Amino acid sequence: MGTSxxxxxxxxxxxxxxYRGIGTYVRNLLAxxxxxDGVDVAALATPETPLPAGVRRLSMRRRARGRLxxxxxxxxxxxxxxxxxxxxxxxxxLDPPRRSPVPWVQTVHDLIPFAFDDPELAIERRRWRRFGxxxxxxxxxxxxxxxxxxxxxxxxxxxxxxxxxxxxxxxPQYRPNPAAPRAQQPxxxxxxxxxxxxxxxxxMEVAAALADAEYPHRLVIAGRQDDWMLGRIQRVLDRARRPxxxxxxxxxxxxAALYRGADALVVTSRxxxxxxxxxxxxxxxxxxxxFANTAIPEVVGDGGELVPDGDxxxxxxxxxxxxDSDTLRxxxxxxxxxxxxxxxxxxxxxxxADVYRAAQRTTVR
Numbered sequence: 001m002g003t004s005x006x007x008x009x010x011x012x013x014x015x016x017x018x019y020r021g022i023g024t025y026v027r028n029l030l031a032x033x034x035x036x037d038g039v040d041v042a043a044l045a046t047p048e049t050p051l052p053a054g055v056r057r058l059s060m061r062r063r064a065r066g067r068l069x070x071x072x073x074x075x076x077x078x079x080x081x082x083x084x085x086x087x088x089x090x091x092x093x094l095d096p097p098r099r100s101p102v103p104w105v106q107t108v109h110d111l112i113p114f115a116f117d118d119p120e121l122a123i124e125r126r127r128w129r130r131f132g133x134x135x136x137x138x139x140x141x142x143x144x145x146x147x148x149x150x151x152x153x154x155x156x157x158x159x160x161x162x163x164x165x166x167x168x169x170x171x172p173q174y175r176p177n178p179a180a181p182r183a184q185q186p187x188x189x190x191x192x193x194x195x196x197x198x199x200x201x202x203x204m205e206v207a208a209a210l211a212d213a214e215y216p217h218r219l220v221i222a223g224r225q226d227d228w229m230l231g232r233i234q235r236v237l238d239r240a241r242r243p244x245x246x247x248x249x250x251x252x253x254x255x256a257a258l259y260r261g262a263d264a265l266v267v268t269s270r271x272x273x274x275x276x277x278x279x280x281x282x283x284x285x286x287x288x289x290x291f292a293n294t295a296i297p298e299v300v301g302d303g304g305e306l307v308p309d310g311d312x313x314x315x316x317x318x319x320x321x322x323x324d325s326d327t328l329r330x331x332x333x334x335x336x337x338x339x340x341x342x343x344x345x346x347x348x349x350x351x352x353a354d355v356y357r358a359a360q361r362t363t364v365r
Contacts, residue, residue: 005040006033006356007086007160011073014049019224019251020193021276022109025144025168026092030055032349034167039353044080058084074098088139088356089333096134098326103139104133105352108152110273110294115151118196120232132156139359142352144168144274145295164355167298168274169345173256176285176337180260187220187247188319189262189286191255191277192269194229199268199291200236202312206266207314208242215323217245220264222258223355224251256278259284263329264319267296270310279343282336287329289318303339304332 010026017023031052033041042056043049051057060080066070074095081089082101087315091097096106113124135141135156141163143149149163188210190203200221207219231247231257237243251259259265265281267290275296278288288304290296297306305322307314322329 003038003040004360005085006088006090006093007081007084008041008042008043008090009280010045010049014046022093024276027052028169028345029349029352032345036353038215038260070095084247087360096131100306101364103140105140105355105359106135106138107142108148109144110148111151111155112197112271114155115271116197120196139362140164140355142355145298147295148273159354164362165341166348166351168276169343169348170283172277172282174280177260183261186217186263188217188266189258190219190266191223192219193223194225194232197269197271197360199270200233202268203266204240204246205312206316207245211245213244213320219246220249222249222252256284259286262322264289267291272296279340283340285333285337287322287332288336289315301339303336
């Protein structure tokens with residue numbers, strides 16, 4: 001089979017999602033596909049949307065803002081795909097096409113709104129109820145973990161044989177730097193934008209437990225937050241036992257350096273479709289202590305310490321153990337580096353290309 005053009009919907013790279021997990025996925029997937037033989041990758045994007053080097057732009061025009069942008073996009077996307085000349089389309093974010101003139105692949109990152117009956121997720125639940133039947137019409141579905149694949153089959157009624165698990169990779173800036181200076185004030189790190197499932201209260205209680213045991217560590221929370229998110233975090237912080245030990249750092253330019261400076265990354269999220277922070281921390285040589293739930297064990301494996309889901313005292317004990325033992329810390333560092341080396345954006349891109357090739361042979365639904 002010759003070269004096939006794959007049209008990837010890159011709209012999310014031009015908005016807030018560009019700085020979160022979806023943006024990381026789309027950006028690195030596009031960059032990896034450039035080097036895959038037999039694939040001509042083209043990104044559907046507005047003229048001002050930044051794209052990775054070597055990715056061809058299929059320019060599209062969007063004028064709406066806010067929620068209206070979603071309606072405009074789903075209205076115009078079929079036309080954009082038709083003029084792209086693509087053999088296969090890929091919808092990598094949260095808005096599957098209403099219809100597509102070519103076979104298309106859908107990525108389902110997670111279905112957290114179905115797992116957490118929280119009012120904050122009501123809009124997302126309604127969106128998935130509307131979009132779920134569209135996903136079932138895709139030629140293939142990609143998920144970053146088996147946990148997400150199982151949930152997609154259960155919640156969306158997908159045929160398990162059409163769901164392909166393709167893990168994410170790790171970006172090159174996430175690597176050890178032995179020459180980096182240690183932080184003047186020691187800290188443990190949490191990385192992730194606000195969500196009611198993200199376990200902020202649990203992370204803050206770990207910090208309080210360390211303070212109770214007279215450790216000097218503070219908890220640093222990093223992740224791009226808007227004003228509404230910061231307000232939600234403040235509500236949790238107001239109820240924390242030791243708010244003086246918590247620093248909300250918001251967006252950090254050099255996240256890799258923040259990982260390297262931490263004595264540990266704590267992953268207290270109660271539900272993840274993948275868990276990039278755990279992978280990035282391991283790649284930087286930072287020990288990881290995480291709750292064992294959803295996709296987290298698939299990512300961390302034997303590269304970190306997994307404790308029972310929701311067991312804050314167990315997490316605090318695990319963090320204290322690595323702080324007290326240089327031997328344990330070095331073991332976790334080496335195990336984490338070995339684990340992270342198993343994840344590659346290049347391999348992810350090649351696996352996606354295999355899915356595209358198979359999808360090309362299907363009939364448009």
